[in-house]
Amino acid sequence: MKEAIDRLLEELSGLSCKTQKEVEEARVRFLGKKGEITRLFDEFRSFDKDMKREFGSKINALKNAAVAKIEELRSQAGSDDEAGASTQDLSMPGDQFELGSRHPVSIVRQQIVDIFRKVGYEVAEGPEIEDDYHVFEALNFPPNHPARDMQDTFFVSAGHLNPLLLRTHTSSVQVRTMEKMGLPIRVICPGRVFRNEAISARAHCIFHQVEGLYIDKGVTFADLKQAILMFAREMFGPETSIRMRPSYFPFTEPSSEVDVSCNICHGKGCNICKGTGWLEILGCGMVDPNVLKASGIDPNVYSGFAFGMGVERIAMLKWQVNDLRHYFENDIRFLREFSTAVEV
Ligand code: PHE
Numbered sequence: 211m212k213e214a215i216d217r218l219l220e221e222l223s224g225l226s227c228k229t230q231k232e233v234e235e236a237r238v239r240f241l242g243k244k245g246e247i248t249r250l251f252d253e254f255r256s257f258d259k260d261m262k263r264e265f266g267s268k269i270n271a272l273k274n275a276a277v278a279k280i281e282e283l284r285s286q287a288g289s290d291d292e293a294g295a296s297t298q299d300l301s302m303p304g305d306q307f308e309l310g311s312r313h314p315v316s317i318v319r320q321q322i323v324d325i326f327r328k329v330g331y332e333v334a335e336g337p338e339i340e341d342d343y344h345v346f347e348a349l350n351f352p353p354n355h356p357a358r359d360m361q362d363t364f365f366v367s368a369g370h371l372n373p374l375l376l377r378t379h380t381s382s383v384q385v386r387t388m389e390k391m392g393l394p395i396r397v398i399c400p401g402r403v404f405r406n407e408a409i410s411a412r413a414h415c416i417f418h419q420v421e422g423l424y425i426d427k428g429v430t431f432a433d434l435k436q437a438i439l440m441f442a443r444e445m446f447g448p449e450t451s452i453r454m455r456p457s458y459f460p461f462t463e464p465s466s467e468v469d470v471s472c473n474i475c476h477g478k479g480c481n482i483c484k485g486t487g488w489l490e491i492l493g494c495g496m497v498d499p500n501v502l503k504a505s506g507i508d509p510n511v512y513s514g515f516a517f518g519m520g521v522e523r524i525a526m527l528k529w530q531v532n533d534l535r536h537y538f539e540n541d542i543r544f545l546r547e548f549s550t551a552v553e554v
Pocket of ligand 1: 378379380381421459494495516517518519
């Protein structure tokens with residue numbers, strides 16, 4: 211009996227199992243109904259008193275040691291699923307996940323910004339929720355001026371002197387820049403703008419603008435024309451020409467709308483340019499002296515020009531997309547077409 215107990219204790223202490231299945235086999239071998247320890251207990255029952263006294267604690271210690279060891283092995287062994295791990299090739303390449311690409315509006319906005327950055331414009335940003343002062347008042351829109359109707363405004367809070375609203379253009383950022391930046395100023399203001407317009411192929415209530423402002427001593431309309439021509443050629447190709455038509459904005463005088471020669475038919479007339487050979491791309495003008503004054507800049511010393519364009523419109527013209535709504539629907543089949551578009 212003593213030898214059997216010692217042998218089993220030794221075996222137990224050297225026991226190791228890799229899987230739960232092996233642990234279970236060990237349990238059956240030691241502690242199962244026909245296991246070795248169970249057999250020793252059967253033998254023990256036939257012992258006389260003295261023998262029982264001699265071996266009782268030893269055989270109980272053996273059983274306890276076996277139970278503890280099996281518990282220990284059970285918690286250490288891997289699951290049986292992992293047992294099959296050796297059949298899996300861990301060096302196989304993982305599942306590929308598809309990379310997204312930049313949204314076409316982001317690509318074009320970045321291109322516009324980079325064109326102006328190359329010639330020294332800095333990027334300025336401002337809040338989307340603005341006050342009446344920065345969107346209208348400081349830009350020479352007097353209260354009740356009919357020009358406010360040109361931009362259907364979403365009001366956030368109404369009824370007091372300077373209501374909060376969603377900016378209808380990023381010209382508000384130009385006002386904030388004039389207020390705090392030293393002169394001369396040369397900034398470009400990209401951002402999201404909001405207008406209460408019915409959604410159609412040509413209009414959306416949310417869109418993106420890039421506006422620019424240049425103020426220094428002796429800035430003339432000729433500088434404005436050259437800046438716009440430079441932009442048009444960088445964006446639409448070196449053959450592009452521009453046409454400036456007189457227009458009206460409260461914050462610029464004189465004001466102009468700018469067309470570029472149609473990059474599809476090269477002036478012959480097609481359905482993109484509606485047979486005119488020209489495509490409208492932006493509004494611009496010389497900053498009105500009242501706007502300079504409102505921001506504490508002396509119009510007798512300084513002059514400047516401003517311009518503003520819709521990013522979606524430029525993107526539509528660049529890629530001949532005929533419905534603005536495509537840019538907002540995030541249809542993956544549409545977006546995928548731009549995944550190879552070159553980013554400047
Ligand atoms: N802020 C004008 C608009 O949103 C665009 C513009 C900017 C026109 C600067 C002239 C000068 O329509």
